[in-house]
Structure formats: C-alpha cells, structure tokens
Amino acid sequence: MRLRPASRQDGAFAVIFGMLLVPLLLALGLAVDLSIAYTRRTDMQDLADSVALGAAHMLDGSVAGVAAAVARAQAITTHNQQFATDIEWTPAALAFSSTASDSGSWYAAGAVDASIAATLRYARFDTSQLANSGLVDAFFSRALDSGGMPARIVGRAIAGASAVQVMPLAICALNNSAVSSRSNAPAVGMAELLEFGFRRGVSYNLLNLNPNGTVARSYLVNPVDFPPNASDLASHHSLAALKPFVCNGTLATASVGAGSTLYVEAPFPPALATALNSRFDPGAGTADSSCDTLMAPPDANVRNYLGYPGTWMSAAAANRASALPDSSTGALLNVAQLDGVVAGTDNSSYGTLWAFARPLRYNAGAADGAGLPFAYADWQKLYLVQTGPALASSYTASPMPYNAGSQLKQQSSAVTSLFARRILNVPLLSCPVAAGGTATVLAVGRFLLMSPATGAPSPGVHAEFGGLVTAATALKPAAVALLQ
Numbered sequence: 047m048r049l050r051p052a053s054r055q056d057g058a059f060a061v062i063f064g065m066l067l068v069p070l071l072l073a074l075g076l077a078v079d080l081s082i083a084y085t086r087r088t089d090m091q092d093l094a095d096s097v098a099l100g101a102a103h104m105l106d107g108s109v110a111g112v113a114a115a116v117a118r119a120q121a122i123t124t125h126n127q128q129f130a131t132d133i134e135w136t137p138a139a140l141a142f143s144s145t146a147s148d149s150g151s152w153y154a155a156g157a158v159d160a161s162i163a164a165t166l167r168y169a170r171f172d173t174s175q176l177a178n179s180g181l182v183d184a185f186f187s188r189a190l191d192s193g194g195m196p197a198r199i200v201g202r203a204i205a206g207a208s209a210v211q212v213m214p215l216a217i218c219a220l221n222n223s224a225v226s227s228r229s230n231a232p233a234v235g236m237a238e239l240l241e242f243g244f245r246r247g248v249s250y251n252l253l254n255l256n257p258n259g260t261v262a263r264s265y266l267v268n269p270v271d272f273p274p275n276a277s278d279l280a281s282h283h284s285l286a287a288l289k290p291f292v293c294n295g296t297l298a299t300a301s302v303g304a305g306s307t308l309y310v311e312a313p314f315p316p317a318l319a320t321a322l323n324s325r326f327d328p329g330a331g332t333a334d335s336s337c338d339t340l341m342a343p344p345d346a347n348v349r350n351y352l353g354y355p356g357t358w359m360s361a362a363a364a365n366r367a368s369a370l371p372d373s374s375t376g377a378l379l380n381v382a383q384l385d386g387v388v389a390g391t392d393n394s395s396y397g398t399l400w401a402f403a404r405p406l407r408y409n410a411g412a413a414d415g416a417g418l419p420f421a422y423a424d425w426q427k428l429y430l431v432q433t434g435p436a437l438a439s440s441y442t443a444s445p446m447p448y449n450a451g452s453q454l455k456q457q458s459s460a461v462t463s464l465f466a467r468r469i470l471n472v473p474l475l476s477c478p479v480a481a482g483g484t485a486t487v488l489a490v491g492r493f494l495l496m497s498p499a500t501g502a503p504s505p506g507v508h509a510e511f512g513g514l515v516t517a518a519t520a521l522k523p524a525a526v527a528l529l530q
Contacts, residue, residue: 087199093133094171094201097122101140101169102205106298107270107282109163112142116155119171139175142166144290145338164270164281167206167290167298174200206341209296212490213470214288215314215507216265218477219488220244220257220383225415227408231385233427237408239415242474242489244511247400248382249368249496252507253314256378258478263378265475265485266318268309269297273484277309285317292321293337295470302473303515306487310479316505323498325467326350327459345467347448349457351398352497352508366397367497367508382429392434399429401447402469402494403512414516448494468495470509490515 100122101115120135141152144165152170153162220243228245230236238245243257256263269291271277281287291297302308324337327348352367369380372388381388381395388395405428407417420428447455448468470493475485493509500506513519 087201090173090199090201091203092201093123094173094203095205097140097171098169098203098205101142101171102167105142105166105169107164107166107278107287109158109160112155112158112163112166115142115169116140119169123176134177136176139172141170141172143168143170144286145341150338160281164278164284165287168204170202170204172200172202174202209294209298210300210302211295211471212297212302213295213472214267214269214291214297215252215470216267216308216310216473216475216485216487217252217255218257218263218479219474220255220379222476222488224489227410227415229385230428236420236424236427238420238428239406239408239417241415241511241514242491243383244491245382246403246405246511246513248380248405249397249399249401249508249510250380250493251368251371252472252493252509253316253319253505254371254378255380256477258377260373260376260378263312263477263479264314265310265312265479266314267297267473268311271309272299273307273309277483279311283311285315288315288318289321289336290338290341292318293324293342295342295467302487302490304487304489306473307484308473308475308487309483310475310485311483312479316501319499319501319505319507322470322495322507325495326498327457328461339461343462343464343467344459346459346463346465347456347468348459348463349447349455350497351401351447366394367506368397368510370395370397387430387432389432391431393431395431396429397508398496398510399425400510401496402510403446469493469512470495471515472509492519 097119101119104115104118105111116137119140123133123135123139137155141154142158143150143152144167145151153166158166221240222242224242226240226243228238228240230238244250253264254262266283266288268277268279268282269288270282321337324339324342325345325348327344328339369382370391372379372381372384375384381391404419406419408415409417445451450456472491472493473487474489474491476488477485479485491514492512494512496508496510499508
C-alpha cells in the first residue's frame with residue numbers, strides 16, 4: 047500500500063503569524079497606553095479631590111480663610127507624593143463660590159473681598175490650569191498618528207466646607223428635663239415618654255412654640271461663627287449668606303450637641319422658611335427653585351402629608367399638618383401637649399400622626415425612659431377629642447408611612463433624590479434664652495418635615511417629632527460635593 051506524503055504547512059503558518067504579529071503588538075501597546083492613561087486619570091482626580099477638600103476645609107467666611115485655603119491648596123499640589131516630581135502651582139487652578147453649581151459665580155482668590163468672602167462655601171480645583179500636568183506620552187497611540195501630541199489628562203473637583211447636618215433653625219425645649227412622662231389620664235397604664243417635653247409621633251409648628259409665654263419663639267443660628275470666636279452678624283446673618291445653609295440643612299462646624307453654645311437671633315426669618323422646601327419634588331411646584339438641587343436634592347419620599355387622604359387615620363384628621371396651637375395655659379403649645387379633653391377638639395385637631403415615629407411607653411427603669419411602642423389601638427386613649435369619633439386606625443403597614451413602600455404612603459421624586467432629607471436635626475435650646483445672643487443646646491431633636499413650609503404672613507414649619515439624636519442616629523459631617 048502506498049502512503050500519501052504529509053502536507054507541508056509550516057510556511058503557511060509562518061506567513062499568517064507574520065501578518066498578525068504587527069496588529070497584535072499594536073493591540074498590546076494600546077492596552078499599555080490605556081493602562082497608563084487610566085492610572086494618570088486616577089492620579090489627577092485624586093489630586094483634584096485632595097486639593098478641593100483641603101481648600102474648602104479652610105473656608106470660614108473671611109478673607110483670611112480664603113488666603114489659608116490657597117496656601118493649603120498650593121501645599122497639597124506641590125508636594126503630592128503620587129507623582130515622580132512636584133507639580134508646578136498655578137493660582138488660576140483654584141476658585142471659590144457660594145454655590146456648588148458650575149454655572150454660579152466663581153472667584154479667584156485675588157478677586158475676593160470681605161463681602162464676597164462671607165458667602166464663599168465651596169472650592170473648585172481644575173488641573174487643566176496647571177502647566178504641563180497630566181501629560182501622557184502614549185507611544186503606541188502616537189505610532190498610529192505620527193502628528194499626534196501627548197494626551198492631556200485632567201481632574202476637576204468641587205468640595206464644600208466642613209459641616210454637620212444640623213439646621214440653622216433652633217427652638218426652645220418644651221421642658222428642660224431630658225426625660226419625663228405623661229400619664230394620658232384618664233387612661234390607666236398609658237404613661238408616655240416625653241423627651242424635653244416633646245411627644246413622638248406628634249407634629250409641631252416649629253415657628254409657633256414658646257413654653258415660657260404666648261408669643262412665638264424660634265431662633266436663627268449663626269451657621270458660620272461659634273463661641274468662643276466672635277459672631278459676625280453683618281456678614282453671616284444676611285438672607286443671602288444663610289439660605290444655602292437652610293437649603294442644605296447644615297452648620298459649618300464639626301459637631302453640635304448637648305452643652306454646645308450657639309449664636310442665635312430671634313426670630314427665624316419667615317423669608318427663609320421656604321428654603322426648607324428643597325426637600326420636596328421640584329416638579330410638583332412646592333420646592334424652592336433657588337436652592338441648588340445638586341447640593342440640596344429632594345427627599346426620596348416627597349409625599350405631602352397636608353391634605354393627605356386618610357389611609358391610616360379617619361379622613362377628617364388629614365386637614366392639618368400639625369396639631370392645633372393652644373395658649374390657654376399661658377404657654378404657646380398645641381392641643382396634644384394638654385391634659386384631658388380639650389374643648390372643641392375633633393380628629394382634625396391633631397393633624398397627621400405617626401407618619402415618622404410611634405410614641406413610646408415610659409419605662410422608669412431605663413436611663414432614657416424608653417419603653418415599648420404603643421399599639422395603633424391606643425390612639426383613642428392617647429389623643430382625646432371632644433366631638434366626633436375617637437381617633438381610629440386602618441394603619442396596617444409595619445413601617446411608618448414615610449418609610450413605607452406603598453404608593454399611597456410614599457411618592458418618589460422625579461429627579462435625583464436623597465433618603466432622609468426631610469429629617470431635620472433641630473437644636474433644642476435651654477429657654478428662656480438670656481440676652482446677649484448666645485444659647486445653650488440641651489439636645490438635638492429629629493423632626494420630619496410633614497409638608498412644604500410657608501413664609502409670611504402665616505409662617506409654618508410643620509414637623510413630626512421622632513426622638514433625639516443618639517448614638518444610633520449619630521450626626522455625621524455633611525458629605526462634601528465632588529464633581530468630576
């Protein structure tokens with residue numbers, strides 16, 4: 047039998063390999079170029095973030111603070127350890143503004159005077175303004191385009207000054223005792239926990255309270271100056287300077303808590319109340335459009351609990367956002383703070399209840415007095431009415447409405463939103479506040495903004511008390527804004 051000789055294909059493979067070798071090498075080279083570019087992109091963005099954060103941290107509303115921000119930015123830039131050589135500093139790379147929006151007014155340090163410095167809360171750093179920074183000589187990419195120049199990688203960042211998530215709105219504690227109880231007579235075994243006099247699950251008009259008289263007392267907190275430093279009222283109490291802090295819900299300090307001393311001024315300006323409405327949906331016509339939605343986004347749940355259908359209460363109870371005010375005792379409170387049946391009250395007198403938190407039973411054996419939550423069936427004993435049916439509940443969902451997922455109790459924002467934006471951390475002051483412009487903080491209360499706030503002629507910030515800021519709900523520094 048005669049065998050056919052094997053085919054000789056070695057030459058064919060060599061030709062094919064030779065044809066593929068060049069594109070394979072170019073593909074490998076391009077991968078190396080992309081890796082280098084990505085690494086440099088990360089380096090430049092890290093530099094931009096670091097400089098913007100460092101500069102913003104130094105801003106304190108003064109020209110000296112701007113100078114300190116520039117010095118800090120220059121030091122970070124020229125001594126950055128991510129690069130083989132120091133980067134040359136250029137003042138044009140750094141700018142300051144009162145808003146985080148790129149469309150706002152940005153100032154170079156040399157253009158800032160005392161009046162402008164008072165409003166500056168944000169620093170922007172752009173590495174494209176630095177000479178010869180971020181250059182990547184992509185060898186293989188340039189081999190494909192002999193006329194190409196080295197690639198330029200840039201980083202940009204905007205950062206806000208240090209802040210804590212506490213409102214520049216303060217109110218009097220209704221009782222200067224941290225823990226007390228309410229008997230809810232004539233019911234037996236219904237002792238309820240009061241925290242500085244407030245009842246969980248009850249809504250209050252924060253602009254219409256005064257435990258020491260019948261004239262409303264609310265306080266504007268200086269958001270920039272804190273004792274022992276002097277208070278610059280002229281610069282830091284103007285509406286323009288204050289509005290960003292109200293929109294964001296922050297104070298420019300690292301912490302606020304029991305024993306803190308704040309500069310305050312009465313009253314909280316009604317003209318600023320509507321800035322709280324940045325927490326509602328811009329598309330619904332209730333939000334304050336002058337608040338920057340980037341730094342002051344709406345809440346994830348923008349449901350308005352004023353005029354809310356009676357999903358968990360009888361329908362008549364939904365026509366008030368907070369309990370009916372009352373001054374019959376010589377103090378400006380509301381009917382939920384009074385004992386017994388109040389003349390003329392019905393379901394609607396209590397407004398919307400339990401949207402955010404349930405009341406707790408008083409536990410004398412606990413340091414914080416907190417016992418188990420009341421059940422829905424206890425409403426008719428907790429909230430007494432003179433006329434109409436006792437408050438009853440068709441409340442079936444386990445979470446409070448604000449945290450519930452059903453469409454009847456929750457409404458999502460049409461734009462990018464942030465959970466818990468409607469929770470206002472409000473300083474509770476020891477009252478009466480002595481003359482001199484300072485007040486002592488007893489605690490920080492947590493309130494859910496129930497409905498859009500109103501300004502003059504009937505100012506109202508209707509918010510449900512949900513307890514105090516504790517270790518479980520610790521205040522954290524407000525997140526800085528980074529635009530890359």
